Amino acid sequence: MSSRSTISPAEAADHLAIRELINAYAHCADRRDAKGQLALFTPDTHFVVYMDATSSVPTQDLHGRDALVPVFDNLNTYATTTHFNGQSTIALDGEGRGTGESYCLAHHLSFDDAGQRTLMIASIRYIDEFVKLDGEWFFAERRLMVDWTETRSSTP
Numbered sequence: 001m002s003s004r005s006t007i008s009p010a011e012a013a014d015h016l017a018i019r020e021l022i023n024a025y026a027h028c029a030d031r032r033d034a035k036g037q038l039a040l041f042t043p044d045t046h047f048v049v050y051m052d053a054t055s056s057v058p059t060q061d062l063h064g065r066d067a068l069v070p071v072f073d074n075l076n077t078y079a080t081t082t083h084f085n086g087q088s089t090i091a092l093d094g095e096g097r098g099t100g101e102s103y104c105l106a107h108h109l110s111f112d113d114a115g116q117r118t119l120m121i122a123s124i125r126y127i128d129e130f131v132k133l134d135g136e137w138f139f140a141e142r143r144l145m146v147d148w149t150e151t152r153s154s155t156p
Helices: 009-031 034-038 065-077
Strands: 041-050 060-063 080-092 097-111 117-133 136-154
Touching: 009 034, 009 080, 009 097, 009 117, 009 136, 034 065, 041 065, 060 065, 097 136
Parallel strands: 041 136
Antiparallel strands: 041 060, 080 097, 097 117, 117 136
């Protein structure tokens, strides 16, 4: 394992703020707070979804904050969701921009018309570009990469 060089307090604060941005995205998703989720993105954001991370062709390629509304509304098709954020890497350029990759296990619980519970678990990664505007970090670009999914019946 390679050793990490020392970072300045300002860089550590930026890393923490970006990690909080990543966590806020998951929190807003699980609370169905679409307005809060949208506020985490730049107005001219780019959001790309790859339902198959091995494909070079995206499932969705969205431009601008308003284009994200249907993506976030889709979460309402589930009774509940729980996103567990895992490890992340963040690199800053020192000029108010950064990149990162973060892992997440997303649990989606739904009920059919007969009341049968189904649990879909998705192993996803986000490949991000961040920008700092007026002292706050935002997603400038977010690529959602679905590595695998599993769907099974679930008992209460």
